[in-house]
Amino acid sequence: MKQPSSITKLIGKFSSLPGVGIKTAQRFAYAVIDMSEAEVKDFCDAMQAVKTNVHMCTECGNFTENEVCDICAHRDKSIICVVSYPKDVIALDKSGSYTGVYHVLHGTLNPLEGRSADDLNIKSLFRRLDGVKEVIMATNPDVEGEVTATYLAKLIKPFGIKVTRLAQGISMGSDIEYADEVTLERALDGRTEI
Template sequence: MNYPKSFTDLVECFKRLPGIGGKSAERLAYHVLSMDKEYVQEFANVLSHFQDNIHYCKKCGHICEGELCEICKDETRDQSVICVVESPKDVFAMEKVREYHGLYHVLHGTISMIDGKTIDDLNINSLFERLDGVKEVIIATNPTREGETTALFLAKLLAKKGIETSRIANGLPIGSNIDYADELTLLKSLEGRKKI
């Protein structure tokens, strides 16, 4: 006997989420069955509102609700330093450090042989468009093979434009992600950055 179509439609939607397999998707669908109507409506509204209102900042690629993110709009931040990270999650991680007052640029990924991603697939053109007045670019991609490859490639491109580039220090464990690092480790890594 098959599930009713409305049920399988919801299961299929859940299955498209990362880390959710068939069994988990079914479990979630059963859970929705037990939820009260107001909550299901609120959930649907929040999802729809999220989709309509969350964008990537036109300048740096971080997430925001308007054209520009809070960091790009903040004129008190040091406009001469840009910290390049892989994802918006890393911006939130770096902000926890509190010692960094410059700007960010989010690449939305890394160069990856396995996934066939090249430098052209990253949010990189908008970085080159905002280098006026920038004295230093700190590359804070994750200490993974892909993160290191991306850092080297980016440093070469920036060197051609005469921009001083530094890489966060190796205080972070190899293969780890910046958004999992604690504040002290990140602070040390930032302070110990080296020119590349």
Template structure:
């Protein structure tokens, strides 16, 4: 549609997750109109991220060093391990300020349709981490969708023989939601996880 490098830019931006053709076009034209110093700084940050950021050797969260800041923090409770699918899930949980343990990032969820099995995830490394006996509880914080449920079920079966307390995040109705709009699985979970009214 556009000539040469402009179309190349739109195409590359369109490959980003959550960026459709219209958004890619808007971002491309924003960059074309932006101050060259701002665009140069943006490009340098992208290159620097690819250069400096790696994955934590312990939990597979993003890090600039061999270990992420959470794994290095001596104030974190080493006996509780929260297993998440992606490193963005760590950020979401950290924002709540409710969890003071450590994390393990699987790098995805089991999805046979996408060709992702347990071998493609950091499950072997999780089992190795649990081998030293320091962890007493594993919290499974996978997404409440088909892939997340399959992953949690698989991990529950794998971890059962280790004698650990394996828990799953509660799920149910969102605050401010209407019952009529809740799907059957969410509503069913809300009934199973009901609590005594206080």
């Protein structure tokens, strides 16, 4: 029996999401069929609201519903922690021990895939270096993360600003977003100058 085309289409949409295989996409689609009209509308409204209301903080590039995010509005701007993705801010901020601000690059340098400095949120980082005492490179400890950290460190150090890298502890090749709170707190506390 051929599946109704609207179900096939919805499964296709779900399976295009990161980490969602065809089986999970099918389960999601059948769950939607079981929802009430009101639940489906709530679901669609929530997706639409994210698209309409969320944008990049004009200072750090993190996601916010305001012009400037809560962290930039209230925290110590003399220390900036540079990360690749907004989800890394959530991971690093969980422990609550870091009091500085962040800067979100929205990616890493990868010349082979054609991602250069112009494709990342880098220019705005240099606009906010006035009065900054330290920049912490908290890109992932993989090849792209290291290349990105080294590249930025070379550009920032001539401003007389201390540049540090998260301490080892997050194993090489793993993602900051999956590291636990204690590991991340230790990595921040034990950061070393590069």
